[in-house]
Amino acid sequence: MILHEIETKSRDFIEEIQLQRLKRVVERVTRDVPFYREKFENANISPEMIQSLADLEALPFTEKKDLRDNYPFGLFAVSPSQLVRIHASSGTSGKPTVVGYTKGDIDIWSDLVARCIALAGGEPGKVLHNAYGYGLFTGGLGIHYGGEKLGMVTIPVSGGNTQRQIMLIQDFKPEVICGTPSYILNIAETMEEMGIDPRTTSLKYGVFGAEPWSEELRNTLEEKLAIKACDIYGLSEVIGPGVANECHEAQAGLHVAEDHFYVEVIDPKTKQPVPDGEEGELVFTSLTKEAFPVIRYRTGDIGSLTREKCSCGRTTARMSRVKGRIDDMLIINGVNVFPSQIEHCLLPVPEIAPHYQIHILRKRTLKVLELHVEMNDDFFRSINEDPISDTVYLLEKRIEGLLKSQCLVTMEVRVHRPKTIPRSEGKAVRIIDKTKEPIKS
Known part of the structure; x- marks a missing residue:
């Protein structure tokens, strides 16, 4: 289902809209956000210099540190009285990053998430089971408002209480389920433990995100639940979920809502743009956000772009699946590897559970x-x-061999009894850094 005409417009049409909106947002942040006004002045940049999309490359980047340094409201472009909602990150590594929304922002966000759910197979009148967490995290409420905007019967289950989730799936018969892929896998496995075949439920489509996940995990989820599993992308600093989503027809990259976001891919070391198809760090500029517009925000997420027309008929740029975060990249004997690459090696091993x-x-x-x-x-x-x-x-030695041959890394493997790796009720915790634990005397 195509909800907006922009999804099938020509590249020239899309880029003209982007340029006009880019000019307006640069002018507005220069006027209304002291942080950007000072940054632009230091770089000898004025809004009048933005005459093409290529001119965006002259603008300085925004980084997560900038959000924390201006905590809580220093980067807002409107007064607090114009806000209708505030979201924030968990703040596990310091002060949380705080973002705000006007009523106009909430309306746009709802439209964007509705577009994503439709891309994944959702339809008006059908039932949506929302297992994303509600609260300061943007996932739960973002999906909720998008589901309602699309006209779906939206069930605000939130995360956790897995057996209750299963009861509601059986009783309310949703067609679409949304959540982190690791938690949806937990739901499917709990069904099996309860003697329920996950393939016999009413579910047909899944909208999964908020953590990197591999094609192998997609295959596992689709096989266990007899669904089409689609990736959704977003981050609170840009707007929340709704920035991009896979179409269920092709499942070949996430369609970016280019009328609201301009996306770049840069080399994280040189900070220079890389060609389409080449991996780098995703960078977003919000074109229509009122309360909290960001200019060239460095996401830390690794991916690539293509602008070829999709087989579903859409012409918007497509992101690759996010390979991982720069922060999560492990360097093992000089080799860079992401947890998703390790997952890619593990899931085809028949003796191993996907945890x-x-x-x-x-x-x-x-x-x-x-x-x-x-x-x-x-x-x-x-x-x-x-x-x-x-x-x-x-088996441990065989897996060590797979990691060495496929990921070019050497690490010791420990195989444990079933059900001993902690299960996720939100974002999966893949890396445990025990070097930060106090040394026992």
Whole structure:
């Protein structure tokens, strides 16, 4: 279902809209946001210099540190009296990043998320089960308002209480389910433990995001639940979920809402743009946000772009699936690797359940990495429930070999009993840094 004409317009048409909106937003932040006015003055930039989309490259970047340095409201372009809502990050690494919304922002956000849900297969009159968390996190309310805007019967379940989620899926018969992919996998596995075949539910489509996930995990979810699983992308600093989404027809990249966001891909080291198709850091400029517009915001997410027309008929630029975050990249013996690449190696191993964690440990003066995975129930039974058998040892060595051959990394693998890796009720925790724990005397 195509909700907006922009989704099929020519590249020239799309870029003309982007240029006009870019001029307006640069003029507005120069006038209304002291942070940007000072940055532009220091770089000898005035709004009149923006005469083409290429001129955007002359503007300075915005980084997460800038949001924290201006906590809580220093980057807002409107007075507090014009706001209708505030969201914030968890603030696990310091002050949270705070974003605000006017009524106009909420209306646009709802339209964007409705567009995403329609891309993934949602339709008016159908039922949407929303398992994203509600609260300061943008996921739950973002999806909720988008579902209602599309005309779907939206169930605000939020995260957690998995058996209750399953009861509601059985009773309310939703067609679409939304949540983090790791938590939806948890729901499917809990169904199996309860003797329910996940493939027999009413679910047909999934809208999954808020964490990097691999094509192998998509295949697992689609097989377990008999659904089409589509990736959604967004981040609170830009607007929340709704920036981009895969179409269920092609599942070949996430269609960016280019009438509201200008996207670039840069080399994170040189900060220079890279060609379409080449991986780099995603950078977004919000073109229509009223309360909290951002200019060239460095997301820390790694992906690429294509502007070729999609087989679904849409012409908007498409992002690749996010490979990972720069912050999550591990350097193992000089090799860069993301958790999603390790997931890509693991999920095809038939003896292993799709749950894992990477532990960073301190051994004397060195940092070492261990990959902790768990057996699935069938394999555990086949070895007579002996977690230290020779068969398990050989499995560990086989996985170590896969990591070395496919990811070019060496790490020790530890295979555990079933159900021993913590399950997610929100974003999965993939990396545990134990070097930050106090040393026991």
